[in-house]
Amino acid sequence: MSSGVSRAEQCVVACAEAWRGDGEILASPMGVVPTLGARLAKLTFAPDLLLTDGEALLTADVPALGAKAQVVEGWLPFRRHLALVSGGKRHVMMGASQLDRHGNQNISCIGDWKRPSRQLLGVRGAPVNTLNHPVSYWIPRHSPRVLVERVDMVCGVGYDRAGAAGPSAARFHGIRCVVTDLAVLDFETPGRTLRVRSLHPGVTAGQLQAATGFALPVPDGTPCTRTPTAAELRLIREVLDPAGLREREVRR
Amino acid sequence: MTGADKQMTADEAVARLRSGMTVGIGGWGSRRKPMALVRAVLRSDLTDLTVVSYGGPDVGLLAAAGKIRRLVTAFATLDSIPLEPHFRAARESGAIELTEWDEAMVMWGLTAAAHRLPFLPLRAGLGSDVMQTDPSLRTVTSPYADGEELAAVPALALDAALVHLNRADVRGNAQYLGPDPYFDDLFCEAAREAYVSCERIVDGEEFAAAGGPQTLLVQRHCVTGVIEAPGGAHFTSCVPDYERDEAFQAAYAKTAADPAAWAAFCGRFLSGDEDAYRAAVREFAGEGA
Numbered sequence: 349m350s351s352g353v354s355r356a357e358q359c360v361v362a363c364a365e366a367w368r369g370d371g372e373i374l375a376s377p378m379g380v381v382p383t384l385g386a387r388l389a390k391l392t393f394a395p396d397l398l399l400t401d402g403e404a405l406l407t408a409d410v411p412a413l414g415a416k417a418q419v420v421e422g423w424l425p426f427r428r429h430l431a432l433v434s435g436g437k438r439h440v441m442m443g444a445s446q447l448d449r450h451g452n453q454n455i456s457c458i459g460d461w462k463r464p465s466r467q468l469l470g471v472r473g474a475p476v477n478t479l480n481h482p483v484s485y486w487i488p489r490h491s492p493r494v495l496v497e498r499v500d501m502v503c504g505v506g507y508d509r510a511g512a513a514g515p516s517a518a519r520f521h522g523i524r525c526v527v528t529d530l531a532v533l534d535f536e537t538p539g540r541t542l543r544v545r546s547l548h549p550g551v552t553a554g555q556l557q558a559a560t561g562f563a564l565p566v567p568d569g570t571p572c573t574r575t576p577t578a579a580e581l582r583l584i585r586e587v588l589d590p591a592g593l594r595e596r597e598v599r600r
Numbered sequence: 601m602t603g604a605d606k607q608m609t610a611d612e613a614v615a616r617l618r619s620g621m622t623v624g625i626g627g628w629g630s631r632r633k634p635m636a637l638v639r640a641v642l643r644s645d646l647t648d649l650t651v652v653s654y655g656g657p658d659v660g661l662l663a664a665a666g667k668i669r670r671l672v673t674a675f676a677t678l679d680s681i682p683l684e685p686h687f688r689a690a691r692e693s694g695a696i697e698l699t700e701w702d703e704a705m706v707m708w709g710l711t712a713a714a715h716r717l718p719f720l721p722l723r724a725g726l727g728s729d730v731m732q733t734d735p736s737l738r739t740v741t742s743p744y745a746d747g748e749e750l751a752a753v754p755a756l757a758l759d760a761a762l763v764h765l766n767r768a769d770v771r772g773n774a775q776y777l778g779p780d781p782y783f784d785d786l787f788c789e790a791a792r793e794a795y796v797s798c799e800r801i802v803d804g805e806e807f808a809a810a811g812g813p814q815t816l817l818v819q820r821h822c823v824t825g826v827i828e829a830p831g832g833a834h835f836t837s838c839v840p841d842y843e844r845d846e847a848f849q850a851a852y853a854k855t856a857a858d859p860a861a862w863a864a865f866c867g868r869f870l871s872g873d874e875d876a877y878r879a880a881v882r883e884f885a886g887e888g889a
């Protein structure tokens with residue numbers, strides 16, 4: 349089945365899986381591949397998910413990338429969005445300029461915060477997201493510059509920092525998974541540090557280790573990431589992304 | 601009897617501000633920013649401002665012009681261009697001080713100010729480096745049985761707020777017609793003085809035809825000045841009146857890479873008044889750039 353499936357399509361399905369079983373919550377994807385994943389999940393195994401148009405509207409139908417939804421089912425301006433975040437009925441998939449083994453994420457800046465060598469987005473809503481509802485990450489280019497020993501600024505809070513900050517910080521904290529262009533990672537270990545849940549088809553343990561800035565063992569028997577079904581491939585290619593924008597985000 | 605007529609020009613509004621003030625700017629990213637008022641600040645001799653903003657090109661322009669001492673924000677972005685290039689340049693050269701809070705913390709700080717509270721508790725911030733990079737932040741312990749320890753987000757009290765809406769009357773009631781109010785009402789309520797620019801000043805009777813009462817976002821009791829500024833959010837979006845001017849924004853963004861390009865941009869677009877700005881933008885659009 350995997351022959352003819354692009355890596356980007358593999359990643360779309362891996363992202364979709366992040367929202368499996370979430371029920372009636374807001375799925376907030378950041379990036380093209382997570383957006384396709386959330387829409388695919390809603391069209392298949394997670395029909396109760398809520399999605400926005402990227403602005404202030406909740407949309408009932410699931411349009412192709414770049415197309416306008418036809419049915420508005422709700423209003424979610426930024427102020428209500430932030431309130432919803434604190435209420436916990438959301439699962440976001442954010443990007444990460446840096447991510448460490450504990451799940452600490454940085455999107456703010458590279459270098460010394462006081463005078464960064466490279467200013468990025470800023471902390472945005474990463475602190476409020478990570479302390480209030482499930483969070484996953486999407487890393488379109490798995491590299492030692494992204495998967496790092498130590499992030500320069502903790503924006504999204506990882507397991508070690510949430511634990512150290514006390515019960516209020518840890519109460520609703522949970523990082524579900526990290527989807528990269530090489531593998532699906534999670535924190536299902538006793539110490540809540542990154543482990544390899546599955547390798548995408550064709551990826552070797554050596555490749556993954558070479559692309560990671562800290563030791564990330566791949567035990568024997570680590571499974572392959574589930575490949576898309578024929579129905580999922582059709583939805584991705586014909587319904588959700590006929591223009592093939594997914595291939596621009598995953599270049600490997 | 602009719603109430604006070606609060607109409608003034610953008611320059612008159614800005615003349616009421618003082619260097620060193622804390623100024624909140626409405627909108628979000630590159631959306632419905634009070635750019636005509638920002639341009640008036642650029643023309644003024646104001647300096648040393650503390651700016652509170654969900655940052656967009658307002659932040660970039662004011663930083664590039666050396667107006668900002670400290671910025672309080674969660675981000676600065678041009679939306680269609682993810683990184684605000686002038687904000688980046690100002691951070692990388694150390695030209696501005698930064699108080700970097702989470703988006704919800706900014707909302708909570710403004711809410712505390714609007715409610716005249718010293719702080720509001722919030723879970724967000726705990727465990728993140730926001731608590732380290734702003735060493736003034738404290739936590740607070742719930743006095744109830746849960747005993748939770750939460751971030752105590754201090755009030756962001758503003759000396760002045762600058763916002764841009766679609767319609768307003770001369771007394772300062774203002775109406776938004778797009779899908780998102782952003783936080784413009786909150787900025788006004790958190791400020792001692794609020795200045796509201798709008799696409800068009802209308803009679804109060806006209807509000808109802810444009811939208812229901814819930815579109816009347818800003819009330820006159822917290823408004824000091826009303827400025828009619830057609831195109832006053834340009835080049836950011838002000839839907840449904842107009843979308844973002846992407847071509848112009850891209851041209852603006854390019855000027856961050858090169859001091860000569862920035863000087864040329866200032867000379868062409870920012871050296872005159874708002875009428876001159878609009879004329880220069882029309883000429884730019886005519887070039888099909």
